[in-house]
Amino acid sequence: MNSRVKILLVDDLKDNLLALEGLLRRDDVEILKARSGTEALGLLMEHEFALALLDVQMPGMSGFELAELMRGTNKTKNVPIIFVSATAKHQSFLFKGYESGAVDYLLKPLDTHAVKSKVNIFIELYRSQREQKELLTKLTISQTELEQAVRIRDEFMSIASHELLTPITSIKMQLQMARRGVKPDEGIAPTPAMLARVLDLSITQVYRLTALIRDLLDVTRIESGKLTYNFEALDLAALVNEVIDRFFEQMKEAECPVEVSASEKIIITCDRFRIEQVLINLLTNAMKYGAKSLVQIKVISSPTGAEISVTDHGMGIAKEEQAKVFDRFERAVSNNNGISGLGLGLYITKQIVDGHGGWIALESEIGRGSTFKVGLLNTPPASCEN
Ligand SMILES: Nc1ncnc2c1ncn2[C@@H]1O[C@H](COP(=O)(O)OP(=O)(O)OP(=O)(O)O)[C@@H](O)[C@H]1O
Numbered sequence: 512m513n514s515r516v517k518i519l520l521v522d523d524l525k526d527n528l529l530a531l532e533g534l535l536r537r538d539d540v541e542i543l544k545a546r547s548g549t550e551a552l553g554l555l556m557e558h559e560f561a562l563a564l565l566d567v568q569m570p571g572m573s574g575f576e577l578a579e580l581m582r583g584t585n586k587t588k589n590v591p592i593i594f595v596s597a598t599a600k601h602q603s604f605l606f607k608g609y610e611s612g613a614v615d616y617l618l619k620p621l622d623t624h625a626v627k628s629k630v631n632i633f634i635e636l637y638r639s640q641r642e643q644k645e646l647l648t649k650l651t652i653s654q655t656e657l658e659q660a661v662r663i664r665d666e667f668m669s670i671a672s673h674e675l676l677t678p679i680t681s682i683k684m685q686l687q688m689a690r691r692g693v694k695p696d697e698g699i700a701p702t703p704a705m706l707a708r709v710l711d712l713s714i715t716q717v718y719r720l721t722a723l724i725r726d727l728l729d730v731t732r733i734e735s736g737k738l739t740y741n742f743e744a745l746d747l748a749a750l751v752n753e754v755i756d757r758f759f760e761q762m763k764e765a766e767c768p769v770e771v772s773a774s775e776k777i778i779i780t781c782d783r784f785r786i787e788q789v790l791i792n793l794l795t796n797a798m799k800y801g802a803k804s805l806v807q808i809k810v811i812s813s814p815t816g817a818e819i820s821v822t823d824h825g826m827g828i829a830k831e832e833q834a835k836v837f838d839r840f841e842r843a844v845s846n847n848n849g850i851s852g853l854g855l856g857l858y859i860t861k862q863i864v865d866g867h868g869g870w871i872a873l874e875s876e877i878g879r880g881s882t883f884k885v886g887l888l889n890t891p892p893a894s895c896e897n
Pocket residue numbers: 726792796797800801823825826827828836841842843844846847851852853854855856857858880881
């Protein structure tokens with residue numbers, strides 16, 4: 512805020528300029544001088560001034576004529592002016608067109624004290640106006656950010672409610688159906704096969720509900736910095752193979768072929784549960800958005816640790832949406848084709864990877880598929896330990 516402010520001195524006499532300059536010199540003020548109205552206009556176009564001190568009587572353009580021109584130009588019309596005049600008669604001249612307070616007069620010979628205090632007042636005024644302007648800009652920015660955050664939250668609440676209601680509705684329907692089949696008075700009950708189907712479907716929906724709530728809790732933990740990691744050294748390739756084995760049935764049901772290449776033993780220090788979550792999120796996405804295309808999972812060693820890649824050949828993500836998908840509550844709406852989700856999976860994934868000192872990258876082309884790559888270090892930096 513204490514950056515130097517500029518003031519302009521205009522006088523046709525060099526000695527007057529030097530005397531004024533000597534009087535007004537301060538570390539926090541930059542003084543620019545002009546010997547004529549024309550020269551002054553050039554400087555006024557180039558710089559932003561807190562104040563201009565104009566000699567009234569100058570050959571060619573007078574101080575008043577210069578002020579008149581300043582008043583007519585947007586860039587300079589608000590620069591306050593102090594007229595410096597040799598005769599008292601000018602003091603009564605009311606310079607029209609300027610806001611009151613933006614114009615003042617000084618009489619030659621100059622009273623050192625009066626000059627300094629008048630100039631100081633204008634400099635302070637300029638500074639406080641500048642501070643107010645900056646404050647207003649900051650306030651406007653934070654208001655826009657706030658409105659944006661509220662909009663995103665509202666949209667998310669509506670998506671989340673919908674996502675939570677879907678499994679609940681499904682469970683409700685299954686239970687109602689089963690209930691209708693039970694007639695105690697008549698000794699009628701659903702067949703074991705039907706009961707098994709109702710229970711299986713309901714259990715699947717309960718799992719879905721649990722996963723949704725777990726994601727919501729994770730986001731709350733991330734936001735409050737309470738996501739903690741239990742690091743242990745383990746073989747990443749074995750971990751990936753385990754997760755794929757567990758996921759295999761689900762992928763088969765989704766008619767999604769899988770190809771895994773993870774044979775090399777790579778010891779990584781990581782949180783087993785959280786890295787499983789990363790893999791599950793990426794696999795679920797490949798399955799959801801991969802349009803039943805081949806999903807390829809690769810684990811390779813890198814000079815610093817390991818790299819996991821998950822590739823699908825599905826709908827892909829548009830360039831302009833690629834950076835957004837790692838944000839909270841963000842879904843690449845343009846290509847979701849009615850596929851459900853909270854828009855949290857990749858956000859949580861990125862936070863976990865960051866928490867391991869790693870990185871995540873996306874290569875994707877619309878209509879051709881996506882590859883998500885995750886880099887993990889053999890040993891996360893000490894700053895990741897909690
Ligand atoms: N493999 C992919 N192919 C195409 N689009 C994808 C892929 N993975 C993610 N996306 C896009 O990125 C968005 C964000 O993904 P993210 O996993 O964070 O959320 P989601 O899958 O919508 O919901 P969930 O919270 O259930 O994971 C998705 O909505 C989708 O638009």
